[in-house]
Amino acid sequence: MFEVPGSGESPGVVSSEFAAVSVSIDHDGNSARLRLEDLRSGAVRFVDALELESIVWAPEGWFRRLMDPSLHRWRDADAGPGIEAVGPERPGR
Amino acid sequence: MTAVGEAPERAPGERVRSLVRPDRVHGSLYTDPTIFAQELEHIWYTTWVYVGHVSEIPQPKDYVRKSIGPQQVIMTRDREGEVHLVLNRCAHRGNLVCEAPSGNSGSFRCPYHGWTFSNTGELLGAPFNKGYGGKEGLKELGNLARVPRVAIHRGFVFGSLAEDGPSLAEHLGPAADRLDQLARLSPEGEVELTAGFVQHEVNANWKMLVENETDGYHPQFVHSSIFSISGSSIGDLYSDKSTAVTRALGGGHSENDLSPEFRRLGVPMGWAGTLESKIPDYVASMRETYGPQTGDEIMINGSPHIMIFPNLFVAEIQLFQIQPLAVDRTIQHVTAIQFKGAPDLNRRLVTQCVGSVGPAGMLLADDAEMYERNQRGVAQLQPEWLDLRRGLHRESTDDDGFTIGTATDEISMRSMWKHYLTLMAPQGGAA
Ligand code: FES
Ligand SMILES: [Fe+2]
Numbered sequence: 001m002f003e004v005p006g007s008g009e010s011p012g013v014v015s016s017e018f019a020a021v022s023v024s025i026d027h028d029g030n031s032a033r034l035r036l037e038d039l040r041s042g043a044v045r046f047v048d049a050l051e052l053e054s055i056v057w058a059p060e061g062w063f064r065r066l067m068d069p070s071l072h073r074w075r076d077a078d079a080g081p082g083i084e085a086v087g088p089e090r091p092g093r
Numbered sequence: 094m095t096a097v098g099e100a101p102e103r104a105p106g107e108r109v110r111s112l113v114r115p116d117r118v119h120g121s122l123y124t125d126p127t128i129f130a131q132e133l134e135h136i137w138y139t140t141w142v143y144v145g146h147v148s149e150i151p152q153p154k155d156y157v158r159k160s161i162g163p164q165q166v167i168m169t170r171d172r173e174g175e176v177h178l179v180l181n182r183c184a185h186r187g188n189l190v191c192e193a194p195s196g197n198s199g200s201f202r203c204p205y206h207g208w209t210f211s212n213t214g215e216l217l218g219a220p221f222n223k224g225y226g227g228k229e230g231l232k233e234l235g236n237l238a239r240v241p242r243v244a245i246h247r248g249f250v251f252g253s254l255a256e257d258g259p260s261l262a263e264h265l266g267p268a269a270d271r272l273d274q275l276a277r278l279s280p281e282g283e284v285e286l287t288a289g290f291v292q293h294e295v296n297a298n299w300k301m302l303v304e305n306e307t308d309g310y311h312p313q314f315v316h317s318s319i320f321s322i323s324g325s326s327i328g329d330l331y332s333d334k335s336t337a338v339t340r341a342l343g344g345g346h347s348e349n350d351l352s353p354e355f356r357r358l359g360v361p362m363g364w365a366g367t368l369e370s371k372i373p374d375y376v377a378s379m380r381e382t383y384g385p386q387t388g389d390e391i392m393i394n395g396s397p398h399i400m401i402f403p404n405l406f407v408a409e410i411q412l413f414q415i416q417p418l419a420v421d422r423t424i425q426h427v428t429a430i431q432f433k434g435a436p437d438l439n440r441r442l443v444t445q446c447v448g449s450v451g452p453a454g455m456l457l458a459d460d461a462e463m464y465e466r467n468q469r470g471v472a473q474l475q476p477e478w479l480d481l482r483r484g485l486h487r488e489s490t491d492d493d494g495f496t497i498g499t500a501t502d503e504i505s506m507r508s509m510w511k512h513y514l515t516l517m518a519p520q521g522g523a524a
């Protein structure tokens with residue numbers, strides 16, 4: 001399977017034909033957080049417990065809005081900062 | 094999808110009518126690409142076509158790639174559990190949106206330029222949308238096309254590419270009862286198509302397959318080797334000595350009803366070629382669910398052998414979905430039928446189906462050889478017509494008003510062609 005860097009536990013891969021994301025729990029911080037790695041680009045995102053809880057409670061429409069490619073990752077250059085995930089060249093933080 | 098000018102419409106209908114007679118059909122019906130094109134328009138893109146089963150998309154956001162003839166369809170389940178059929182063609186420049194045979198995803202991102210759609214077909218966004226005038230401009234862009242009519246019977250999902258027409262219940266008619274009969278063989282009343290599909294492609298016209306499915310005249314010849322190897326007595330049921338009947342159900346549907354023989358045998362599961370002692374858990378739960386008497390009746394009567402026009406064939410323990418791709422190219426998608434709450438029976442059914450219709454299955458290989466030889470045969474110039482008169486003089490009507498014949502009579506083909514004419518040459522109706 002995929003090698004997940006860091007001290008994460010229970011790594012797994014959630015994938016479809018559209019995307020592949022490695023999921024693990026990271027303990028480098030003062031409390032646990034979710035580590036998400038986009039396996040196609042290497043970009044990494046950490047999500048803390050409260051953020052996760054908010055996702056659980058977010059309405060479906062919020063997810064649908066996120067699915068718009070122009071919202072973040074593929075936004076036009078003059079539409080403001082888009083990408084906040086940690087790039088592959090800067091693992092960790 | 095069905096709108097065509099009227100002038101070119103008339104001539105083909107008349108031509109087809111001249112090629113279909115009550116007791117014979119013309120060879121060009123299997124070989125002429127222009128007739129195939131008309132069939133797509135008047136049959137495959139008009140009438141109800143079987144697409145898939147709800148058990149193939151059990152969870153919200155599940156999807157599976159299916160077809161309506163050459164049209165690629167994505168069958169999806171939304172988060173409320175509703176089933177949708179969308180065409181697999183990006184609204185941007187027409188790329189295939191889904192490539193995997195199945196998956197779980199609430200939205201689909203086209204691999205070409207990244208347009209992203211919900212699994213019900215709605216456009217959610219496109220990359221760098223200023224090129225379309227920003228978010229507002231997206232409203233002008235298209236969605237994935239939806240199959241306009243979707244209806245479900247007993248978990249079997251049908252789609253029609255025509256906006257209007259007969260309801261699914263009208264289309265199925267008495268064939269709906271046979272799907273009920275099939276589902277009743279589950280102690281929980283549900284069929285599950287979870288065993289996976291094998292695709293068999295043959296160089297033959299799709300109607301060769303439809304006609305063969307309930308042709309009781311061929312098994313003793315074509316399948317004699319598998320019957321003798323497996324020691325199966327099923328072959329004997331397809332003879333004029335048998336009490337089994339071939340029945341025209343109307344709407345192009347037909348069946349080989351072997352149940353009179355199974356009732357004569359009077360043994361639960363005799364129809365499946367297995368014994369009560371081999372599947373005790375199944376037999377026990379059937380008796381528990383339906384009561385000892387009804388449970389036994391269901392298990393004695395067995396499973397239907399029915400061709401539901403134009404593309405769903407249930408052959409007792411296996412299910413075939415017929416997909417025409419060209420006038421001489423057809424795929425059969427085959428799976429072992431599974432019954433919810435019947436793990437011991439299901440294991441046996443998979444094993445049996447591997448032997449009959451798996452990649453090296455003997456039953457389907459026999460038939461496939463006949464389809465391809467038949468396709469090559471009808472391409473010869475003479476004698477032009479295929480003879481369908483077998484049993485015409487001894488057709489009768491059963492208690493329910495259906496036309497029946499002996500197990501080997503060509504009732505099913507004649508009734509299929511009668512229905513074919515009503516679709517292909519509507520003005521005159523049946524010839
Ligand atoms: S063809 Fe699908 S995004 Fe361009
Ligand atoms: Fe056969």
